[in-house]
Amino acid sequence: MAEDLRTERKGLILAVKDLPTLPKVLDEVARLVERSDSSTDEVAKLIAMDQVLSAKVLKMVNSPIYGFPGRISSIQHALVLLGFNVLRGIIVSTSVFEIMSENMVGLWEHSLGVALASSTVARAAGLRDPEEYSVAGLLHDLGKVVATVQLPELKGEIEQAVRTRDLTYIEAEKEVLGFGHDRINAWLADHWKLPPNIKEGLSYHHKPHLAQLYPDMACAVHIGDFMARVFEYGFGGDDNAPYLRPEALKRLKLKPADVEGILDHLGEQFLEISDLSFA
Amino acid sequence: MTTDTDTDASAAGYGFTRTQVVTLLTPDAEFAALMQGLWPTSVMQVTHFTRGRRAIETLFNDPPDLLIVDGELSDMPGLDVVSLVKSENVYRQLPVIYVISQQELESGRDWLAAEIDDFLARPLRPAEVRARVLLTLARASRSFDANPLTRLPGNTSIIHRIQELIDRREDFALVYADLDHFKSFNDKYGFSRGDEVLMMTARVIVNTIRSLPGIRSFVGHVGGDDFVFIVPPEVAEDACQRLVATFDNIVPSFYDPEDRERGDIQSTDREGHLRTFPLMAISLAVVFNRDGSLKHYGEASQIAMSLKKKAKENPKSCYVLDQRRGGSPQHTPGLPG
Numbered sequence: 001m002a003e004d005l006r007t008e009r010k011g012l013i014l015a016v017k018d019l020p021t022l023p024k025v026l027d028e029v030a031r032l033v034e035r036s037d038s039s040t041d042e043v044a045k046l047i048a049m050d051q052v053l054s055a056k057v058l059k060m061v062n063s064p065i066y067g068f069p070g071r072i073s074s075i076q077h078a079l080v081l082l083g084f085n086v087l088r089g090i091i092v093s094t095s096v097f098e099i100m101s102e103n104m105v106g107l108w109e110h111s112l113g114v115a116l117a118s119s120t121v122a123r124a125a126g127l128r129d130p131e132e133y134s135v136a137g138l139l140h141d142l143g144k145v146v147a148t149v150q151l152p153e154l155k156g157e158i159e160q161a162v163r164t165r166d167l168t169y170i171e172a173e174k175e176v177l178g179f180g181h182d183r184i185n186a187w188l189a190d191h192w193k194l195p196p197n198i199k200e201g202l203s204y205h206h207k208p209h210l211a212q213l214y215p216d217m218a219c220a221v222h223i224g225d226f227m228a229r230v231f232e233y234g235f236g237g238d239d240n241a242p243y244l245r246p247e248a249l250k251r252l253k254l255k256p257a258d259v260e261g262i263l264d265h266l267g268e269q270f271l272e273i274s275d276l277s278f279a
Numbered sequence: 280m281t282t283d284t285d286t287d288a289s290a291a292g293y294g295f296t297r298t299q300v301v302t303l304l305t306p307d308a309e310f311a312a313l314m315q316g317l318w319p320t321s322v323m324q325v326t327h328f329t330r331g332r333r334a335i336e337t338l339f340n341d342p343p344d345l346l347i348v349d350g351e352l353s354d355m356p357g358l359d360v361v362s363l364v365k366s367e368n369v370y371r372q373l374p375v376i377y378v379i380s381q382q383e384l385e386s387g388r389d390w391l392a393a394e395i396d397d398f399l400a401r402p403l404r405p406a407e408v409r410a411r412v413l414l415t416l417a418r419a420s421r422s423f424d425a426n427p428l429t430r431l432p433g434n435t436s437i438i439h440r441i442q443e444l445i446d447r448r449e450d451f452a453l454v455y456a457d458l459d460h461f462k463s464f465n466d467k468y469g470f471s472r473g474d475e476v477l478m479m480t481a482r483v484i485v486n487t488i489r490s491l492p493g494i495r496s497f498v499g500h501v502g503g504d505d506f507v508f509i510v511p512p513e514v515a516e517d518a519c520q521r522l523v524a525t526f527d528n529i530v531p532s533f534y535d536p537e538d539r540e541r542g543d544i545q546s547t548d549r550e551g552h553l554r555t556f557p558l559m560a561i562s563l564a565v566v567f568n569r570d571g572s573l574k575h576y577g578e579a580s581q582i583a584m585s586l587k588k589k590a591k592e593n594p595k596s597c598y599v600l601d602q603r604r605g606g607s608p609q610h611t612p613g614l615p616g
Contacts, residue, residue, distance in 0.1 A: 067478030083486040
């Protein structure tokens with residue numbers, strides 16, 4: 001692909017000003033922050049279910065104006081540092097998708113599923129701060145959302161390629177856009193000064209064996225993505241058989257028995273959130 | 280300058296804590312009369328000089344709260360007076376309003392180079408002069424002692440606020456906060472990483488205090504890793520508990536992954552020996568003013584310093600409440616367990 005076209009598209013993607021979300025969580029968060037007795041924990045729990053709100057909160061708290069760029073990877077910490085005033089500002093300025101497609105709703109559910117699965121994997125692997133793995137899992141497909149908002153005409157082309165030519169979503173992206181959402185994630189993470197471990201999870205979840213700095217993060221999100229697809233919780237953009245890189249299991253020292261334990265645990269968790277809907 | 284209670288009271292009606300002193304440099308007698316007629320002298324005391332040179336020594340010896348300089352001085356360019364004042368660090372914070380003609384405004388000037396804080400263009404209308412003067416003074420008082428890093432009010436504002444509460448015999452809890460092992464963190468990671476922690480600490484204090492519903496509070500930054508905040512006595516302990524928990528939760532994010540994993544850092548101590556230091560913790564010393572028990576700001580800070588020593592004996596985040604009436608200070612661990 002021509003280098004200047006790629007540069008132009010990257011510029012368009014990073015120029016995203018108005019990132020909409022789905023109305024349901026937004027309404028609920030708005031209601032919660034207006035109440036004087038809501039706790040930060042309550043609000044954080046809710047925001048941690050919505051990839052766009054979570055991304056906005058982390059982008060803001062890691063912006064240089066607050067003075068500690070790239071340090072905060074927890075939604076709860078972000079909310080404490082931003083405070084309810086700033087959070088209210090984010091909430092009132094967030095718009096919702098004018099047309100809420102079924103695929104979008106599916107993607108939101110998928111992201112929540114991967115968040116849940118990634119932290120479960122991290123816990124099973126004995127990693128510290130499993131909530132951070134949850135955040136990376138939640139945001140792992142953010143590039144898809146931003147591309148949809150900034151390059152809407154190409155979104156249709158990608159979906160068509162997935163439907164008619166039996167491509168995975170990321171293969172179709174590479175063909176239509178010239179790059180995948182993993183690359184978009186890396187650009188966004190740099191541009192928004194997200195912490196390096198989150199960036200690694202976002203940009204290497206399709207190729208965890210190549211992650212250099214925080215391979216545990218990339219592997220946990222990779223396995224989390226796989227698990228959410230196995231349980232068919234939400235819709236990640238294509239119906240192709242999910243793949244699992246054995247290197248990821250090896251890196252996290254997860255044995256078949258551990259994987260079984262994770263699957264059992266996740267089965268229960270997905271059942272628990274099965275009535276939850278973004279539509 | 281002398282101030283008695285009456286003048287203070289009338290200045291307070293304008294939102295000032297004392298009479299404001301304005302130095303006006305202009306050959307324009309009409310403008311001087313206008314300025315002197317806008318406020319009672321108990322609110323705004325205007326000293327008028329018709330020439331620039333004569334005023335400079337007075338300005339330097341006894342800087343006013345506001346300097347108004349006419350561009351059309353007979354003996355020297357008005358901007359020279361401005362740059363004389365603004366080039367000295369001790370006078371820089373003195374706000375300057377520059378008065379220019381309509382033609383000068385139209386012809387444009389290098390506003391960025393001039394180092395003035397506001398301007399007035401002729402013809403001078405009383406309502407506009409009044410608004411500009413008040414706004415400039417308000418702006419200067421907002422920014423004058425703010426900490427350059429966190430923008431929180433600094434020492435002068437802190438002392439002023441505490442003394443004001445003492446004088447009004449209001450009950451309050453004054454909390455001194457500082458960080459344990461901040462120096463070793465700075466030594467190992469450098470000043471800019473240290474500044475990140477101070478910014479985080481400021482934000483945690485401000486938002487923790489704000490999350491207590493419906494109270495009046497104040498947060499100030501003494502400097503370095505020393506902060507203070509003032510809350511009603513009945514919520515002080517709750518505020519301290521929340522603060523300790525939040526700080527301990529967030530601070531590991533400011534270390535490199537290896538140190539965070541290990542839970543300590545290697546850094547050189549004051550004698551130059553390599554030593555292991557724990558992660559930073561926050562120490563809080565709480566002084567209460569109840570039924571006018573404190574008479575002076577100095578008393579509060581003295582009690583706080585002795586409590587702080589007590590708090591520092593605990594290497595973990597913790598708070599110590601002043602229990603002067605009940606005997607020795609109460610030492611409280613930060614978190615249960």
